[in-house]
Amino acid sequence: MTDLSPSPQDRRLVRLLVQVGTGLFTLAITLLGLLLITFIIGRVVPIDPVLSIVGERATQAQMQAVRDALGLDLPLWQQFAIYVGDALQGDLGRSIRTGDAIVSEIARYFPATLELATLGTLIGTLVGVPAGVLAATRPGSLADQVVRLVGLMGYSMPVFWLGLIGLLVFYGKLDWVAGPGRLDPSYDMMMQFTLTTYTGMILIDSALNGAWDVFRNAISHIILPAGLLGYVSMAYISRMTRSFMMNELGQEYITTARVKGMPEWRVIWVHAMRNVMVPLITVIALSYAYLLEGSVLTETIFAWPGLGSYITDALFAADMPAVLGGTVVVGVVFVTLNMVSDIVYRLVDPRARA
Amino acid sequence: MTALRAWLTDPSPSSRRQARLGQLWLAWLRIRRNSLAMAGLAIVSILVLVAAFAPLIAPHDPLVQDLSRRLLPPGTPGNWLGTDDFGRDILSRIIHGARITLYIIGLVALTAPVLGLLIGTVAGYFGGWVDAVLMRLTDIFLAFPRLILALALVAVLGPGIENAVLAIALTAWPPYARVARAETLTVRNSDYIAAVRLQGAGSARIIAGHIVPMCLSSVIIRVTLDMAGVILIAAGLGFLGLGVQPPLPEWGLMISSGRKFLFEQWWVATMPGLAIFIVSLGFNLLGDGLRDVLDPRSAPK
Numbered sequence: 179m180t181d182l183s184p185s186p187q188d189r190r191l192v193r194l195l196v197q198v199g200t201g202l203f204t205l206a207i208t209l210l211g212l213l214l215i216t217f218i219i220g221r222v223v224p225i226d227p228v229l230s231i232v233g234e235r236a237t238q239a240q241m242q243a244v245r246d247a248l249g250l251d252l253p254l255w256q257q258f259a260i261y262v263g264d265a266l267q268g269d270l271g272r273s274i275r276t277g278d279a280i281v282s283e284i285a286r287y288f289p290a291t292l293e294l295a296t297l298g299t300l301i302g303t304l305v306g307v308p309a310g311v312l313a314a315t316r317p318g319s320l321a322d323q324v325v326r327l328v329g330l331m332g333y334s335m336p337v338f339w340l341g342l343i344g345l346l347v348f349y350g351k352l353d354w355v356a357g358p359g360r361l362d363p364s365y366d367m368m369m370q371f372t373l374t375t376y377t378g379m380i381l382i383d384s385a386l387n388g389a390w391d392v393f394r395n396a397i398s399h400i401i402l403p404a405g406l407l408g409y410v411s412m413a414y415i416s417r418m419t420r421s422f423m424m425n426e427l428g429q430e431y432i433t434t435a436r437v438k439g440m441p442e443w444r445v446i447w448v449h450a451m452r453n454v455m456v457p458l459i460t461v462i463a464l465s466y467a468y469l470l471e472g473s474v475l476t477e478t479i480f481a482w483p484g485l486g487s488y489i490t491d492a493l494f495a496a497d498m499p500a501v502l503g504g505t506v507v508v509g510v511v512f513v514t515l516n517m518v519s520d521i522v523y524r525l526v527d528p529r530a531r532a
Numbered sequence: 533m534t535a536l537r538a539w540l541t542d543p544s545p546s547s548r549r550q551a552r553l554g555q556l557w558l559a560w561l562r563i564r565r566n567s568l569a570m571a572g573l574a575i576v577s578i579l580v581l582v583a584a585f586a587p588l589i590a591p592h593d594p595l596v597q598d599l600s601r602r603l604l605p606p607g608t609p610g611n612w613l614g615t616d617d618f619g620r621d622i623l624s625r626i627i628h629g630a631r632i633t634l635y636i637i638g639l640v641a642l643t644a645p646v647l648g649l650l651i652g653t654v655a656g657y658f659g660g661w662v663d664a665v666l667m668r669l670t671d672i673f674l675a676f677p678r679l680i681l682a683l684a685l686v687a688v689l690g691p692g693i694e695n696a697v698l699a700i701a702l703t704a705w706p707p708y709a710r711v712a713r714a715e716t717l718t719v720r721n722s723d724y725i726a727a728v729r730l731q732g733a734g735s736a737r738i739i740a741g742h743i744v745p746m747c748l749s750s751v752i753i754r755v756t757l758d759m760a761g762v763i764l765i766a767a768g769l770g771f772l773g774l775g776v777q778p779p780l781p782e783w784g785l786m787i788s789s790g791r792k793f794l795f796e797q798w799w800v801a802t803m804p805g806l807a808i809f810i811v812s813l814g815f816n817l818l819g820d821g822l823r824d825v826l827d828p829r830s831a832p833k
Contacts, residue, residue, distance in 0.1 A: 211672030339805030
């Protein structure tokens with residue numbers, strides 16, 4: 179007789195698969211909703227898409243041809259179905275300004291944003307987590323107050339204003355860092371024409387090429403905007419770390435560890451940290467997503483050729499397909515990051531799997 | 533005064549109003565001990581006063597240009613925060629800008645929570661597929677990055693103060709819906725709701741008269757904390773030229789006009805930013821303190 183009832187491992191796997199399946203279904207519905215909202219926004223624009231393509235002096239026949247090509251005479255639900263179908267195949271339409279496919283344009287701009295947001299999150303995490311732990315271990319102390327106030331200031335500061343002040347002080351007055359842009363013009367030429375592009379992220383590409391002077395120049399350009407975004411995410415991360423850590427340190431297993439005579443650093447960084455880490459992953463993923471969004475204003479200040487600049491430039495050129503395409507991409511990244519952090523959460527924390 | 537205090541702290545209140553005011557008084561006593569929250573309250577009160585009496589406080593007209601006095605540095609007699617590129621007094625413009633800021637956050641505070649409350653309580657009260665549909669809608673809006681959605685909406689609606697408010701409110705309601713739904717679920721099956729229903733009250737009456745009041749305190753905390761974010765988004769839209777239009781003295785717009793001469797005349801961009809920062813910090817401090825006091829989960833031990 180063989181035992182046909184599923185083993186505990188199998189059962190856990192099935193449960194995980196069901197959870198991932200439900201998650202993917204929710205993701206699909208959410209993405210559909212995202213597309214519906216951008217579709218509706220795109221339909222009510224007062225700008226006539228036909229007119230903006232053919233120009234004012236087109237004949238009636240030319241206009242009708244473009245109208246047919248865009249499918250504007252079809253019923254709305256059919257237009258939406260086509261829009262969703264195209265989006266699923268990675269086609270978000272063509273930019274009115276350039277006539278190029280929006281997806282390939284965004285693919286060109288996206289690495290710059292990714293590079294900036296990643297470095298920002300890295301800085302925010304490396305500073306925010308220790309600051310939050312410090313505040314949690316000495317509640318009410320001067321250190322706690324300072325961390326809280328610095329955090330609140332980060333919440334309250336308009337990021338574009340802080341960027342201008344940063345440029346004024348560190349670039350204009352002190353001359354410690356390079357100004358707007360990703361590279362000095364001469365290095366930019368070098369990057370474009372003599373070095374191989376692997377990822378589109380200059381820090382990684384220049385390092386892979388061994389072009390360390392380009393790398394240094396890129397660091398000097400990115401450090402100010404990344405530090406700025408890092409500060410904003412640090413405000414959030416340190417605050418959440420503090421509250422998670424406070425919660426953990428009140429638990430009995432911590433008292434037990436202390437009574438056993440375990441050194442305090444080990445109690446905090448090994449025992450408590452393992453449990454703090456789980457919710458912290460979600461927080462960091464969330465702040466990463468917010469930095470992708472926060473880049474809209476930062477990139478404007480620092481002339482950073484990323485997704486944020488792409489969207490605002492398109493906005494001022496009344497290039498609605500490009501604006502909405504960019505919005506969809508940011509939304510998708512946002513939703514996916516949330517999804518991934520949720521799945522990682524379940525994988526890391528056995529309690530969440532039950 | 534002492535009689536009033538005794539009335540407020542009476543352990544056996546004789547009317548519902550007395551009990552409620554007594555609770556408020558105790559909450560106020562707790563907030564008063566929190567110095568950061570009091571600082572926040574002071575900042576918000578000053579904002580309201582400055583906005584109310586702007587024409588009396590401001591030393592100059594915020595719109596009148598005087599090209600012979602352009603780009604004067606801070607500390608100039610008569611123009612203590614300096615002048616901008618049209619010779620307009622920056623201090624006066626910041627003071628009048630307080631009105632615009634208050635107008636924007638006032639309108640958002642009146643619209644977004646109402647919409648959120650409506651959707652959240654309806655979803656929570658009826659449950660079932662109504663709940664499923666409304667909450668999915670909420671999640672979809674939550675999934676959208678706020679500033680970018682506001683940008684896209686303003687791009688469609690056209691720039692301007694009312695459209696900026698509309699765009700911000702349309703992106704700000706989902707958290708309120710979440711909060712209101714959670715509160716509704718906890719009271720939906722209470723005896724007092726059943727009693728009202730037995731008396732023959734319809735759904736609309738139960739929701740508006742008996743469920744919404746239960747959600748208000750959590751929503752008020754959320755509104756206060758949210759206002760800081762609203763100020764920043766409104767300023768961001770203004771900065772991009774998509775919110776309030778010139779020559780109105782909106783703070784974000786003023787920063788953007790000062791950007792051109794950031795390195796030579798730093799004060800033009802810096803001063804309005806300070807105003808945004810201080811007001812937004814005020815709301816954050818106040819909201820933080822309110823949460824500590826009103827939210828039982830974070831009550832001090």
